[in-house]
Amino acid sequence: MKKTALLTAALLAVALFWASPAYSGTIPSSIVPESARWVAHLDMEKFVGTTLYQLLEKDGAFRIKSRDVDRWLKLDIPRDILSVTVFGFGDGDKDGAVVAVNGKFNRADLMALLAKEEDHQEIPYGAYIIHSTGDEGYGAFVTDNLIVLSESREAVQKALDSAAGKIPNFSKSALSASLKDVPAGAFLSGVMPDLSKLAGLSNQSKVLEKASGLFFLAQEKQEALQVRLQVTAASPESAKNMYDIVNGIMAMGRLGGNEGDMAKIASVLDGFQVRQDGKVLHLDFERPSKEIADLISHHKGMAGLLD
Numbered sequence: 001m002k003k004t005a006l007l008t009a010a011l012l013a014v015a016l017f018w019a020s021p022a023y024s025g026t027i028p029s030s031i032v033p034e035s036a037r038w039v040a041h042l043d044m045e046k047f048v049g050t051t052l053y054q055l056l057e058k059d060g061a062f063r064i065k066s067r068d069v070d071r072w073l074k075l076d077i078p079r080d081i082l083s084v085t086v087f088g089f090g091d092g093d094k095d096g097a098v099v100a101v102n103g104k105f106n107r108a109d110l111m112a113l114l115a116k117e118e119d120h121q122e123i124p125y126g127a128y129i130i131h132s133t134g135d136e137g138y139g140a141f142v143t144d145n146l147i148v149l150s151e152s153r154e155a156v157q158k159a160l161d162s163a164a165g166k167i168p169n170f171s172k173s174a175l176s177a178s179l180k181d182v183p184a185g186a187f188l189s190g191v192m193p194d195l196s197k198l199a200g201l202s203n204q205s206k207v208l209e210k211a212s213g214l215f216f217l218a219q220e221k222q223e224a225l226q227v228r229l230q231v232t233a234a235s236p237e238s239a240k241n242m243y244d245i246v247n248g249i250m251a252m253g254r255l256g257g258n259e260g261d262m263a264k265i266a267s268v269l270d271g272f273q274v275r276q277d278g279k280v281l282h283l284d285f286e287r288p289s290k291e292i293a294d295l296i297s298h299h300k301g302m303a304g305l306l307d
Contacts, residue, residue, distance in 0.1 A: 031163045033169060083101075096150045099150065223290070233281065243281055250272060
């Protein structure tokens with residue numbers, strides 16, 4: 001399902017770069033099963049409304065070179081995609097992750113394009129139709145404006161079962177409660193309470209290999225980007241180790257020099273505040289949006305991400 005996979009990659013790239021519903025601004029609880037073990041949400045409308053985005057767009061640094069996506073789907077991703085929610089079940093790869101996309105879609109046009117695919121299959125599932133063009137992925141419309149995508153047919157079915165009320169959704173779960181402190185202005189948020197069940201993730205960094213849980217959010221306030229990251233460790237000792245690692249990395253960054261690019265990076269590092277509270281490591285970041293936009297623009301931002 002090459003074109004669907006390309007769309008998924010584009011949407012995930014947008015979400016993860018800033019780390020990923022028919023009810024813009026909030027997580028679409030009805031399609032997230034109670035069994036979900038992690039969730040991340042990007043409110044594209046809020047992000048596009050920030051000074052940071054406006055500066056990046058003016059400079060061209062946020063431009064995503066996704067000509068195939070634009071041509072095939074006829075989408076202006078930053079404006080036609082309203083939000084992206086990514087969630088998973090924490091059992092390695094067998095259950096997959098689900099990408100739920102809320103956007104301004106022309107359903108009839110998309111169905112006509114899918115019908116032209118030689119390997120296109122329609123799989124009836126309750127009141128829904130799951131679409132596939134081979135073994136590369138599955139997708140389904142929940143409503144005209146809400147699509148769910150996954151490499152796993154079982155994962156798509158779980159989302160549809162939740163939407164149909166066949167299984168409980170996550171609205172009353174501990175996972176949902178973990179997001180209660182996300183401010184209304186946040187354009188990115190996510191929670192992963194048990195990193196041990198996310199295959200391979202804990203091996204990606206010296207910090208995460210000591211972590212047992214993760215919470216993050218990003219928002220813009222008074223033209224300043226604010227990012228909050230909370231990492232929960234298995235013990236206060238592990239949290240202290242993470243604290244030392246993070247401070248060591250920032251110290252090395254500050255020692256890198258006070259001229260050119262290194263001066264800009266050192267200035268950004270000044271926006272970090274790190275503290276330990278028992279088993280929890282708190283990283284708070286705040287810098288003017290213009291400073292962040294200048295740094296991203298200088299390094300070409302996302303211009304070549306999907307070329």
